[in-house]
Amino acid sequence: LWISTPRGKGNYLFSYFNRGNDNDFPDWGSTIHTWRSNPLLSEKDVEETKRTITRAMYLQEYECEWTTTEDQIYKDINEDKHVTDCVGERFVEVIAGLDVGYRDENCFIVVGYDGKYYYVIDEYVSRESTTAELASIVSEKQDHWNIDTIYIDSAAQQTKADFAYDYDIYCENAIKSVNDGIAALQTLIEHDCLIFDTEGAAHTFSAMSSYKWNPNTETPKPVHDWCSHPCDALRYAIYSHQRMSAVSVFTG
Numbered sequence: 001l002w003i004s005t006p007r008g009k010g011n012y013l014f015s016y017f018n019r020g021n022d023n024d025f026p027d028w029g030s031t032i033h034t035w036r037s038n039p040l041l042s043e044k045d046v047e048e049t050k051r052t053i054t055r056a057m058y059l060q061e062y063e064c065e066w067t068t069t070e071d072q073i074y075k076d077i078n079e080d081k082h083v084t085d086c087v088g089e090r091f092v093e094v095i096a097g098l099d100v101g102y103r104d105e106n107c108f109i110v111v112g113y114d115g116k117y118y119y120v121i122d123e124y125v126s127r128e129s130t131t132a133e134l135a136s137i138v139s140e141k142q143d144h145w146n147i148d149t150i151y152i153d154s155a156a157q158q159t160k161a162d163f164a165y166d167y168d169i170y171c172e173n174a175i176k177s178v179n180d181g182i183a184a185l186q187t188l189i190e191h192d193c194l195i196f197d198t199e200g201a202a203h204t205f206s207a208m209s210s211y212k213w214n215p216n217t218e219t220p221k222p223v224h225d226w227c228s229h230p231c232d233a234l235r236y237a238i239y240s241h242q243r244m245s246a247v248s249v250f251t252g
Contacts, residue, residue: 002016005060005061005064006060006064006065006066016028016030017066018030032064033064034062035062035063046062050062071212071213071214071215072210072211072213073182073186073212073213073222073231074185074189076186076189076190077189077205077208077209079205079209081192082189082192082194082195082205083195083196083198083205084195084196084197085197085198085199086112086119086121086195086197086198086200089112089114089119089121090114091112091114091119092113092115093112093113093148093149093241093245094110094111094112094113094121094145094146095110095111095113095147095150095151095237095238096108096109096142096145096147096149096150096237097109097111097150097152097174097232097234097235097236097240098138098150098151098152098153098156098171098233098236099153099229099230099232099233099236100134100153100156101229103128105125105127105226105229106124106125106126106129106134107123107124107125107230107232107233108123108124108125108134108137108138108141108233109122109123109201109204109230109233109234109237110122110123110141110145110200111234111237111238111241112145113241117193117194117195118188118193118194118238119195119196119197120194120195120196120197120200120204120205120234121145121197121200122144122145122197122200122201123200123201123203123204123230124137125203125229125230131159131162131163131166135162135163135166135167135169138150138163139169149241150169150170150171150172151171151172151173151174151175151236151237151240151241152171152173152174152236153174153176153232153236154173154174154176160173172240172244174236174237174239174240175236175239175240175243175244176236177239178221178222178235179220180239181235181236181238181239182222182235184235184238184239184242185208185234185235185238185239188238194238196208203230204230204234207226207227207228207229207230207231208227208230208231210227211223211227211228212227
């Protein structure tokens, strides 16, 4: 038995909720009860509350809508609009972002660009891989997708050097302006110009959907959790490509 208010669609709770209407899970059931199901709440109280919180928070906490959480970074991301089968798409460039997690996850995200849209088409996520193991995967995906440029975390200079000298894998330093990069991706999402492949980018989409601001910092800063590395790698790829290729952030 799980009882909770919604927390956006990109998490396990939404998946479990959907099992209640899925014939493949006959033993599961799910239902939604808004604030109206609580006899202790009055309409007057709820109206007063609405004046003190944001619309997103109200919809989440009182109407139990699977919209966005209050602190969600990419509020406009939507599975219906931003996830599709990208097989057959043609790209003018293929780029990738690499976030090296020395004690956390390594994330390698492959992105196709057709001149307007960015398509997240492949991903690799591993924990504590050796440099040789990571290089092998990167090289394999580089050959498979014919990747033009790999943007790597600029703090991972030893990995960048090892890739070049030992494995003939050459990377560019990513532009790591976090909030500027986030704003660029928010704009792409708002204009429906960032697309995730159904199979190839499921983990990255889930991470982007669950990526949140840290409410305990004075300046805007994302929470560091399982979402961080895929989101960082994707930001490295797209924001660096935009800046270095003079691609307009506004794509409308």
